[in-house]
Amino acid sequence: MSEDSTTPENFTFPLRVRVSNTVLPRAAVASFGFGFIDEGYSGDWSRIGAIAKESEELLKVTAFVVVPLCLFLIFFFSKEVED
Template sequence: MPIADSSFIFTGLSALPHPLILSNNNARKFGTTSAKRTGDSDSISSTQLKFPSLRVSNPLLARSVVAVLGLGFVDAGYSGDWSRIGAITKETEDFLKIGAFLVVPFCVFLIFSFSEQTDSS
Protein backbone atom coordinates (compact mmCIF):
# COMPACT_ATOMS: atom_id res chain seq x y z
CA MET A 1 0.00 0.00 0.00
CA PRO A 2 1.51 3.38 -0.93
CA ILE A 3 0.95 5.09 2.44
CA ALA A 4 4.65 5.85 2.85
CA ASP A 5 4.91 7.36 -0.64
CA SER A 6 2.10 9.88 -0.31
CA SER A 7 0.64 12.13 2.34
CA PHE A 8 -2.76 10.45 2.55
CA ILE A 9 -4.39 8.53 5.33
CA PHE A 10 -6.67 5.82 4.03
CA THR A 11 -9.90 5.30 5.95
CA GLY A 12 -12.16 2.77 4.33
CA LEU A 13 -12.34 3.49 0.61
CA SER A 14 -11.70 7.23 0.77
CA ALA A 15 -8.36 8.97 1.12
CA LEU A 16 -8.07 12.07 3.31
CA PRO A 17 -5.04 14.37 3.26
CA HIS A 18 -3.47 14.68 6.68
CA PRO A 19 -2.77 18.33 7.67
CA LEU A 20 0.45 17.54 9.55
CA ILE A 21 2.14 15.51 6.79
CA LEU A 22 3.20 17.94 4.09
CA SER A 23 5.12 16.24 1.29
CA ASN A 24 4.24 18.85 -1.33
CA ASN A 25 6.10 22.16 -1.07
CA ASN A 26 3.12 24.00 -2.58
CA ALA A 27 0.74 22.69 0.08
CA ARG A 28 -1.00 25.04 2.45
CA LYS A 29 0.78 25.30 5.79
CA PHE A 30 -1.37 25.87 8.84
CA GLY A 31 -0.33 28.42 11.42
CA THR A 32 -1.82 30.42 14.24
CA THR A 33 -2.92 33.97 13.67
CA SER A 34 -4.23 36.56 16.04
CA ALA A 35 -6.35 39.58 15.32
CA LYS A 36 -5.42 43.03 16.54
CA ARG A 37 -7.85 44.80 18.81
CA THR A 38 -9.54 47.90 17.59
CA GLY A 39 -11.17 50.70 19.51
CA ASP A 40 -14.63 49.39 18.60
CA SER A 41 -14.15 46.14 20.50
CA ASP A 42 -13.63 48.01 23.79
CA SER A 43 -16.95 49.85 23.47
CA ILE A 44 -18.80 46.60 22.72
CA SER A 45 -17.40 44.81 25.78
CA SER A 46 -18.41 47.65 28.10
CA THR A 47 -22.06 47.39 27.03
CA GLN A 48 -22.30 43.66 27.79
CA LEU A 49 -24.10 42.65 30.96
CA LYS A 50 -21.90 41.40 33.75
CA PHE A 51 -23.31 38.55 35.80
CA PRO A 52 -22.78 38.68 39.55
CA SER A 53 -20.26 36.22 40.85
CA LEU A 54 -21.59 33.35 42.92
CA ARG A 55 -19.87 33.75 46.24
CA VAL A 56 -20.87 31.54 49.12
CA SER A 57 -19.79 32.32 52.65
CA ASN A 58 -17.66 29.75 54.44
CA PRO A 59 -20.14 29.15 57.31
CA LEU A 60 -22.95 28.52 54.83
CA LEU A 61 -20.76 26.09 52.92
CA ALA A 62 -19.77 24.31 56.14
CA ARG A 63 -23.42 24.02 57.23
CA SER A 64 -24.33 22.56 53.84
CA VAL A 65 -21.56 19.97 54.01
CA VAL A 66 -22.59 18.92 57.52
CA ALA A 67 -26.25 18.67 56.47
CA VAL A 68 -25.36 16.47 53.49
CA LEU A 69 -23.28 14.26 55.78
CA GLY A 70 -26.22 13.79 58.15
CA LEU A 71 -28.64 13.13 55.30
CA GLY A 72 -26.19 10.60 53.87
CA PHE A 73 -26.26 8.63 57.11
CA VAL A 74 -30.05 8.66 57.14
CA ASP A 75 -30.21 7.59 53.50
CA ALA A 76 -27.66 4.80 53.87
CA GLY A 77 -29.20 3.47 57.06
CA TYR A 78 -32.92 3.69 56.46
CA SER A 79 -33.58 3.56 52.71
CA GLY A 80 -32.47 -0.02 52.12
CA ASP A 81 -31.40 0.81 48.57
CA TRP A 82 -27.69 0.46 49.27
CA SER A 83 -27.98 -3.04 50.67
CA ARG A 84 -30.43 -4.07 47.95
CA ILE A 85 -27.97 -3.22 45.17
CA GLY A 86 -25.11 -4.79 47.10
CA ALA A 87 -23.11 -1.67 47.89
CA ILE A 88 -23.27 -2.42 51.63
CA THR A 89 -24.30 -5.48 53.61
CA LYS A 90 -27.33 -5.76 55.88
CA GLU A 91 -25.02 -5.70 58.91
CA THR A 92 -23.45 -2.45 57.73
CA GLU A 93 -26.91 -0.99 57.15
CA ASP A 94 -27.91 -1.88 60.71
CA PHE A 95 -24.67 -0.32 61.95
CA LEU A 96 -25.47 2.87 60.01
CA LYS A 97 -28.95 2.99 61.56
CA ILE A 98 -27.36 2.99 65.01
CA GLY A 99 -24.74 5.48 63.85
CA ALA A 100 -27.43 7.80 62.52
CA PHE A 101 -28.77 8.22 66.06
CA LEU A 102 -25.40 9.69 67.02
CA VAL A 103 -24.33 11.43 63.82
CA VAL A 104 -27.58 13.28 62.99
CA PRO A 105 -27.90 15.08 66.37
CA PHE A 106 -24.20 15.93 66.17
CA CYS A 107 -24.75 17.38 62.68
CA VAL A 108 -27.69 19.46 63.92
CA PHE A 109 -25.50 20.73 66.77
CA LEU A 110 -22.74 21.67 64.31
CA ILE A 111 -25.17 23.46 62.00
CA PHE A 112 -26.46 25.63 64.84
CA SER A 113 -22.97 26.25 66.22
CA PHE A 114 -21.82 27.54 62.82
CA SER A 115 -24.75 29.96 62.73
CA GLU A 116 -23.92 31.25 66.24
CA GLN A 117 -20.34 31.96 65.18
CA THR A 118 -21.50 34.09 62.25
CA ASP A 119 -23.90 36.10 64.44
CA SER A 120 -21.21 36.92 67.03
CA SER A 121 -18.59 38.05 64.50
Protein backbone atom coordinates (compact mmCIF):
# COMPACT_ATOMS: atom_id res chain seq x y z
CA MET A 1 0.00 0.00 0.00
CA SER A 2 1.13 3.56 -0.54
CA GLU A 3 2.20 5.91 2.23
CA ASP A 4 -0.79 8.22 1.73
CA SER A 5 -3.23 5.44 2.52
CA THR A 6 -6.11 6.34 4.83
CA THR A 7 -6.08 2.97 6.59
CA PRO A 8 -4.54 3.29 10.08
CA GLU A 9 -1.64 0.96 10.79
CA ASN A 10 -2.91 -0.11 14.20
CA PHE A 11 -6.49 -0.89 13.30
CA THR A 12 -8.39 -2.68 16.04
CA PHE A 13 -11.68 -4.45 15.65
CA PRO A 14 -14.30 -2.25 17.33
CA LEU A 15 -16.39 -5.13 18.68
CA ARG A 16 -14.80 -6.82 21.64
CA VAL A 17 -16.19 -10.18 22.66
CA ARG A 18 -15.26 -11.57 26.03
CA VAL A 19 -14.89 -15.33 25.77
CA SER A 20 -14.29 -17.48 28.78
CA ASN A 21 -11.04 -19.45 29.01
CA THR A 22 -13.04 -22.64 29.39
CA VAL A 23 -14.75 -22.49 26.00
CA LEU A 24 -11.97 -24.20 24.04
CA PRO A 25 -11.47 -27.16 26.43
CA ARG A 26 -15.23 -27.67 26.71
CA ALA A 27 -15.61 -27.65 22.93
CA ALA A 28 -12.75 -30.14 22.53
CA VAL A 29 -14.25 -32.53 25.09
CA ALA A 30 -17.71 -32.21 23.50
CA SER A 31 -16.28 -32.96 20.05
CA PHE A 32 -14.49 -36.02 21.44
CA GLY A 33 -17.72 -37.28 23.02
CA PHE A 34 -19.75 -36.63 19.88
CA GLY A 35 -17.14 -38.53 17.92
CA PHE A 36 -17.73 -41.60 20.06
CA ILE A 37 -21.47 -41.27 19.64
CA ASP A 38 -21.17 -40.92 15.88
CA GLU A 39 -18.64 -43.70 15.49
CA GLY A 40 -20.39 -46.21 17.69
CA TYR A 41 -24.05 -45.71 16.97
CA SER A 42 -24.36 -44.65 13.34
CA GLY A 43 -23.14 -47.87 11.77
CA ASP A 44 -21.88 -46.04 8.72
CA TRP A 45 -18.18 -46.62 9.25
CA SER A 46 -18.32 -50.40 9.29
CA ARG A 47 -20.84 -50.44 6.46
CA ILE A 48 -18.48 -48.55 4.13
CA GLY A 49 -15.51 -50.62 5.26
CA ALA A 50 -13.59 -47.93 7.13
CA ILE A 51 -13.47 -50.02 10.32
CA ALA A 52 -14.28 -53.61 11.15
CA LYS A 53 -17.64 -54.57 12.62
CA GLU A 54 -15.86 -55.79 15.78
CA SER A 55 -14.19 -52.39 16.21
CA GLU A 56 -17.53 -50.69 15.92
CA GLU A 57 -18.99 -52.95 18.60
CA LEU A 58 -16.07 -52.07 20.87
CA LEU A 59 -16.72 -48.38 20.27
CA LYS A 60 -20.36 -48.85 21.24
CA VAL A 61 -19.33 -50.37 24.55
CA THR A 62 -16.67 -47.75 25.31
CA ALA A 63 -19.12 -44.96 24.46
CA PHE A 64 -21.06 -45.87 27.62
CA VAL A 65 -17.99 -44.87 29.63
CA VAL A 66 -16.53 -42.08 27.50
CA VAL A 67 -19.69 -40.02 26.93
CA PRO A 68 -20.60 -39.67 30.66
CA LEU A 69 -16.95 -38.87 31.37
CA CYS A 70 -17.06 -36.15 28.71
CA LEU A 71 -20.24 -34.71 30.23
CA PHE A 72 -18.56 -34.64 33.64
CA LEU A 73 -15.52 -32.86 32.20
CA ILE A 74 -17.68 -30.30 30.40
CA PHE A 75 -19.41 -29.37 33.67
CA PHE A 76 -16.09 -29.51 35.54
CA PHE A 77 -14.55 -27.02 33.08
CA SER A 78 -17.59 -24.75 33.39
CA LYS A 79 -16.59 -23.78 36.92
CA GLU A 80 -14.51 -20.69 36.39
CA VAL A 81 -11.61 -19.91 38.67
CA GLU A 82 -12.41 -16.77 40.64
CA ASP A 83 -9.61 -14.31 41.27
